[in-house]
Amino acid sequence: MYKKITKLAVVLMIASGFVFTELAVAGSEPVKVVAAPIERPDFEPNLKSAKKVVHPPYEMAKADKDCSFCHTEKDGKSGALKMDMPDLCSQCHEAKDSKKFIHGPVGAGACTACHDPHESNNMKLLRFSNINQLCTSCHADKGVFLKTTKHIHPPVQDQCTNCHDPHTENFKFQLKADGNKDLCLMCHVEKKEHLAKVTHKHGALDRPKKCLECHNPHGTNTPKMLVKDTGKDLCLSCHNSKMTTDGSKLTNMDQHLKDNPDHHGPILWGDCAVCHNPHGSDNLRMLKKPFPETFYAKFDEKNYICFECHEPAKIQDEMTTTATNFRNGDKNMHFIHVNKDKGRTCRACHDFHGTKEYPHHLRTKTSFGAINFPIRYIETPTGGSCAPACHARRHYDRKKPIENLK
Numbered sequence: 001m002y003k004k005i006t007k008l009a010v011v012l013m014i015a016s017g018f019v020f021t022e023l024a025v026a027g028s029e030p031v032k033v034v035a036a037p038i039e040r041p042d043f044e045p046n047l048k049s050a051k052k053v054v055h056p057p058y059e060m061a062k063a064d065k066d067c068s069f070c071h072t073e074k075d076g077k078s079g080a081l082k083m084d085m086p087d088l089c090s091q092c093h094e095a096k097d098s099k100k101f102i103h104g105p106v107g108a109g110a111c112t113a114c115h116d117p118h119e120s121n122n123m124k125l126l127r128f129s130n131i132n133q134l135c136t137s138c139h140a141d142k143g144v145f146l147k148t149t150k151h152i153h154p155p156v157q158d159q160c161t162n163c164h165d166p167h168t169e170n171f172k173f174q175l176k177a178d179g180n181k182d183l184c185l186m187c188h189v190e191k192k193e194h195l196a197k198v199t200h201k202h203g204a205l206d207r208p209k210k211c212l213e214c215h216n217p218h219g220t221n222t223p224k225m226l227v228k229d230t231g232k233d234l235c236l237s238c239h240n241s242k243m244t245t246d247g248s249k250l251t252n253m254d255q256h257l258k259d260n261p262d263h264h265g266p267i268l269w270g271d272c273a274v275c276h277n278p279h280g281s282d283n284l285r286m287l288k289k290p291f292p293e294t295f296y297a298k299f300d301e302k303n304y305i306c307f308e309c310h311e312p313a314k315i316q317d318e319m320t321t322t323a324t325n326f327r328n329g330d331k332n333m334h335f336i337h338v339n340k341d342k343g344r345t346c347r348a349c350h351d352f353h354g355t356k357e358y359p360h361h362l363r364t365k366t367s368f369g370a371i372n373f374p375i376r377y378i379e380t381p382t383g384g385s386c387a388p389a390c391h392a393r394r395h396y397d398r399k400k401p402i403e404n405l406k
């Protein structure tokens with residue numbers, strides 16, 4: 001049984017492209033499995049020409065039985081060239097090394113590493129029937145990368161020349177625009193519009209590598225070509241120090257999560273971007289949906305990102321026996337605290353990143369203006385109580401409702 005499960009799981013993992021993972025089998029120690037790399041089909045011969053491509057000067061030379069335009073001898077037999085490349089080619093073609101960055105073989109005059117000077121079965125007299133095959137014939141590491149990486153950027157899978165000029169360009173790596181951002185926005189027009197209009201921008205995009213701070217332009221083993229194993233690791237790779245934004249201090253989230261090991265569900269999944277938009281948004285803290293900015297706010301379901309996952313009934317139903325455990329008898333304490341003109345926002349009691357001392361992601365201390373006071377929560381099997389700041393302890397009990405003295 002044990003072997004069977006393991007084998008099936010391995011097959012499934014290979015099929016789903018896992019490279020390396022831990023596999024837990026019921027009743028046994030986790031087994032480390034190294035799966036084979038992902039097999040991708042070879043490149044399609046999409047540059048194959050319907051009929052043979054013959055270089056016009058070669059065609060002419062053959063017709064005239066005079067090859068001396070390019071060769072030293074009329075019959076061209078020895079192959080000795082009349083002049084070095086690229087000068088030979090530049091007699092008729094525009095220079096291919098006129099811009100700031102020149103591709104290695106072009107600079108070296110190795111035009112014929114990529115083109116056949118006579119004739120070819122491929123378009124543009126290329127020596128390969130597919131651009132990526134041409135490029136990876138020298139850039140062998142990229143060939144391995146294309147075959148073994150789980151999430152390849154679609155334009156890379158298509159052809160390298162979507163972004164790189166094979167000869168020369170004004171941008172580093174012969175890119176068609178600055179590779180940190182402008183190149184990306186050339187195709188990702190929707191991101192260009194988004195970045196231009198959002199009110200809460202992400203400081204990450206002002207770091208030197210811009211989009212490439214987070215994405216690899218070719219691909220990675222993480223979805224969306226992220227440069228770290230999970231979205232969370234990515235976020236915490238920068239949010240591991242105190243930062244300031246518009247004069248206010250931002251929590252060191254890495255430290256906060258280390259100090260508060262009871263992490264909120266989505267953070268356990270490794271996903272910060274389920275709540276935050278890494279490209280900025282129009283909401284507080286670049287949240288994907290609104291969340292009130294203040295300690296008190298008039299309750300409106302639409303203002304809470306929380307209801308993307310949690311049932312709004314837990315705040316909306318004045319009386320309930322099911323919508324929430326935060327109730328005194330069937331009186332909904334969430335309704336009482338939150339659902340009014342001057343309602344407390346969730347942050348008064350909960351921390352939605354991580355907590356330590358109390359269950360239900362209840363925070364140890366709550367901050368009200370400049371004051372930070374402990375809530376002193378005590379849980380009971382059927383309810384609980386708290387004693388924030390100077391308030392007397394207040395109790396709630398789901399089985400036997402408690403009358404709190406004023």
Ligand code: HEC
Pocket residue numbers: 055057058061062066067069070071075076077078079080081112117118
């Ligand atoms: C447009 C210029 C051009 C013309 C015209 C041309 N060749 Fe070449 N030929 C070249 C270049 C460039 C090379 C060097 C190829 C390399 O670097 O691999 C070459 C190489 C050769 C070689 C060496 C072996 C090989 O194929 O690499 C032979 C033989 C040859 N040419 C024969 C001919 C003959 C015969 C003709 C005329 C019918 C001719 N060539 C016309 C450019 C030309």
Ligand code: HEC
Pocket residue numbers: 055056057069070085088089090091092093111112115117123124125
């Ligand atoms: C005597 C002039 C002449 C020389 C020398 C010459 N070419 Fe050409 N080449 C042409 C002409 C004419 C064409 C056809 C132009 C067209 O289709 O736009 C052509 C076409 C090409 C094409 C295909 C372009 C396409 O759009 O399909 C390539 C690639 C090319 N040449 C490379 C070279 C290289 C590399 C050399 C040097 C080894 C070279 N040529 C030397 C005249 C020349």
Ligand code: HEC
Pocket residue numbers: 086089090093096103105106109110111112113114115124126131161166167
């Ligand atoms: C690394 C491979 C590579 C080298 C080296 C190379 N080319 Fe090209 N060349 C290409 C590819 C790929 C294309 C097709 C580009 C496209 O369709 O965008 C091309 C297109 C061309 C064309 C036709 C389109 C155009 O840009 O005018 C000519 C002419 C040409 N090359 C000439 C040359 C000459 C001359 C040299 C040497 C100085 C050279 N190439 C070196 C890969 C190469």
Ligand code: HEC
Pocket residue numbers: 103104105113114131134135136137138139160161164165166173174
């Ligand atoms: C004939 C071999 C050859 C082919 C084919 C070739 N390259 Fe290159 N490429 C080189 C060499 C050599 C360099 C220079 C390496 C260096 O400077 O360290 C280079 C450099 C580069 C660089 C810059 C890398 C750096 O670290 O500066 C890029 C980007 C690149 N090639 C992309 C391509 C693309 C895209 C193609 C296909 C259109 C291609 N190459 C095809 C040989 C080749």
Ligand code: HEC
Pocket residue numbers: 132135136139142146153155156157159160161162163164173175179180183212217218
């Ligand atoms: C979507 C655009 C895009 C496509 C398509 C693309 N690249 Fe790149 N490539 C980039 C960017 C951006 C950089 C610069 C990365 C950096 O600054 O770290 C780069 C850098 C490189 C480099 C130098 C740095 C390195 O990673 O070694 C090479 C070599 C290279 N690319 C080869 C290729 C090859 C081969 C292909 C096709 C299989 C390809 N690229 C397709 C965008 C692209």
Ligand code: HEC
Pocket residue numbers: 151153154155162163179180181183184185186187188211212215216217223224225
């Ligand atoms: C030549 C056009 C082109 C360029 C340039 C380009 N992309 Fe893309 N990108 C695409 C296409 C096409 C897709 C697939 C469709 C989609 O998701 O929009 C894609 C998808 C993506 C995805 C989602 C991948 C997934 O797994 O769903 C990310 C992330 C991305 N691109 C980031 C970038 C970054 C960062 C750059 C700049 C380095 C960039 N792109 C440059 C065309 C491009």
Ligand code: HEC
Pocket residue numbers: 181184185188191195202204205210211212213214215224226231273274278279
């Ligand atoms: C701070 C890190 C970070 C930066 C910087 C960043 N991204 Fe992303 N990007 C992400 C994450 C994380 C995702 C996955 C989002 C999700 O799951 O909702 C993503 C997703 C994407 C996608 C897939 C579609 C989508 O929106 O989910 C595209 C396309 C994309 N990014 C392009 C870009 C471009 C272009 C830039 C530069 C202008 C950029 N990104 C800068 C982290 C970043």
Ligand code: HEC
Pocket residue numbers: 200201202203204207213214231234235236237238239243244245246250272273276278284285286
């Ligand atoms: C490359 C570094 C980097 C990465 C990666 C990064 N951030 Fe940031 N983040 C910053 C910087 C820098 C600031 C802003 C400081 C400033 O405004 O000067 C910031 C600000 C923020 C803010 C506060 C925004 C505001 O102004 O209110 C939030 C929330 C945030 N990041 C969440 C995330 C999330 C979620 C991720 C992962 C998807 C992430 N960050 C990844 C660098 C990064």
Ligand code: HEC
Pocket residue numbers: 232235236239249250251253264266267271272273274275276285287291347352353
């Ligand atoms: C369930 C939704 C949710 C998830 C998941 C989430 N956040 Fe937040 N985050 C929020 C909300 C809501 C705020 C605003 C809190 C406030 O102002 O009281 C916030 C605020 C922040 C801030 C600003 C903190 C400050 O000092 O004011 C940062 C930085 C941040 N989040 C980073 C992250 C990172 C990194 C992750 C992943 C490890 C993450 N968030 C996951 C909802 C979420």
Ligand code: HEC
Pocket residue numbers: 263264265266274275291304305306307308309310346350352359360361362
């Ligand atoms: C993307 C989905 C998602 C969003 C958005 C979300 N949560 Fe959660 N939440 C969960 C999951 C999953 C759990 C269960 C795992 C756990 O206890 O963290 C959970 C649990 C909780 C718990 C503890 C439940 C218990 O009984 O221990 C509280 C409190 C909570 N969330 C509050 C919030 C608040 C406040 C917000 C809005 C800022 C929010 N959540 C937004 C998914 C989400």
Ligand code: HEC
Pocket residue numbers: 304306310314315323324325326327334337338344345346347348349350360362383384
């Ligand atoms: C006055 C403090 C307080 C406020 C404000 C508050 N909660 Fe709670 N919440 C609690 C307490 C206490 C519990 C624990 C109930 C129990 O299990 O005894 C709880 C439990 C939860 C749970 C676990 C499931 C349940 O309902 O029992 C979720 C989810 C939750 N709260 C979400 C929210 C959301 C979303 C907001 C803001 C819209 C919010 N809370 C506002 C005190 C508060």
